[in-house]
Amino acid sequence: MxxxxxxxxxxxxxxxxxxxxxxxxxxxxxxxxxxxxxxxxxxxxxxxxxxxxxxxxxxxxxxxxxxxxxxxxxxxxxxxxxxxxxxxxxxxxxxxxxxxxxxxxxxxxxxxxxxxxxxxxxxxxxxxxxxxxxxxxxxxxxxxxxxxxxxxxxxxxxxxAKLLPKNFEQVRQLQIGFPGESLDLDARAKAQLQVMLEYMKADPTVNHIELDGHSDNSGNRLTNRDLSRRRALAVMEFFKANGILESQVTLRFHGERYPLAPNTNAANRAKNRRVAVRLERVAADKAAPQVAPQTNTPGAAPATS
Known part of the structure; x- marks a missing residue:
């Protein structure tokens, strides 16, 4: 030797x-x-x-x-x-x-x-x-x-073996779909949100969630706005049930105004029934209000993933 x-x-x-x-x-x-x-x-x-x-x-x-x-x-x-x-x-x-x-x-x-x-x-x-x-x-x-x-x-x-499933760039934006026209989160959506939640718990600097609810154009505009609001609320309730404070969430709803794809067939309409979720780092003195509903007044389109 x-x-x-x-x-x-x-x-x-x-x-x-x-x-x-x-x-x-x-x-x-x-x-x-x-x-x-x-x-x-x-x-x-x-x-x-x-x-x-x-x-x-x-x-x-x-x-x-x-x-x-x-x-x-x-x-x-x-x-x-x-x-x-x-x-x-x-x-x-x-x-x-x-x-x-x-x-x-x-x-x-x-x-x-x-x-x-x-x-x-x-x-x-x-x-x-x-x-x-x-x-x-x-x-x-x-x-x-x-x-x-x-x-x-x-x-x-x-x-x-102890690494998180994803890094911040991978987890910071997500589209939660509602393909079956329901207002409830399915198993896939919950699993996706769980990964986000796990990251937030590991990194306290990621302390704010932006939610933007969307719909297809199947109903009238008022109905579609309400559907997009209720879907965004379903996502917010998931986070709240897992320890996230309401003050950490900004919720908006837009109805059919910002489709991802033309509402010309069932597959495209399923893509448009969604909630865009975005994680942010926000200083405590700059935290956004809990709920900021979208009105019918003109405004900038929300960021999407």
Whole structure:
């Protein structure tokens, strides 16, 4: 075991004559895990450079990003590799494509596919390598080591298991449909609203809900306005029954005024029978009134998802 360790140390700490290599010495290599219900991060600090980290946001797959203290490598594109381990002869490096090097502290974010292949490579003993060639022929490499990765990855997976189903961009807007012309929420609508509710409970800064009720044009305008109001009220009652205060909800109703699709067939009319739900961050002294019913006076169309 000691002989293998010394052999690895020799390989990983050597600097090719033609390349400037950034990596942490084998004996100092560590992986750190951090996160909450919104994001999980699995990172390896890189001595005198920055860090490489896998970042997984709620509702998404992981990406890999490289951060730097300074402009260590130039701009342009670089090659991303899952480099073969020196103790596994006969295996070549896997080229995962290119990444574009930016100018800020975050040099790049890979695609989700590239990140997934890097994780698979690390679990198989491969090293993520970023290889950059400058215009004058100089080559720079940044290398992460797979040492102690498996244990850290298990901890990271524990963090991932606790992530919310969706992130704020994914959950902030929603169309609740009433396809059967009813005024009640069906099982699908309740499940969608439950995801919103779970996010609000996890993030207290998301503290306000905008509801805009809509109808098709099947009835007269007064009837349609009332139907859109009652559907918006059904959504508000769901939130109230689950701990949201009325003061956190702004409710409007618009009847048939703002269709999503022309009311020319049954399928389109079903799309128009809806409540648009939008989550907002509102300062306490700027909170909107509980109910703001739409009148027949002209006004701007409501925002929809």
């Amino acid at each position: 000691r002989q293998r360790y010394l052999a690895l140390l020799s390989v990983f700490t050597s600097v090719p004559a033609m390349a400037l290599t950034f990596q942490t010495r084998l004996e100092n290599t560590e992986w750190t895990v951090a996160g909450d219900r919104f994001e999980c991060r699995l990172a390896q600090p890189i001595t005198d450079f920055g860090a490489g980290e896998f970042v997984r946001r709620a509702g998404e797959q992981a990406v890999f990003r490289l951060t730097a203290y300074n402009a260590m490598i130039g701009g342009g594109s670089a090659t991303l590799l899952a480099a073969a381990a020196p103790w596994q002869p006969g295996r070549g490096d896997i080229n995962l494509g290119s990444v574009h090097i930016g100018s800020g502290n975050v040099l790049f974010n890979t695609s989700q596919v590239q990140a997934g292949r890097l994780i698979s490579g690390l679990l198989d003993g491969r090293s993520p390598v970023i290889r950059h060639s400058s215009g004058d022929g100089r080559v720079s490499e940044v290398r992460l080591l797979p040492v102690r990765f498996s244990q850290a990855f298990n901890e990271y997976q524990g963090c991932v």
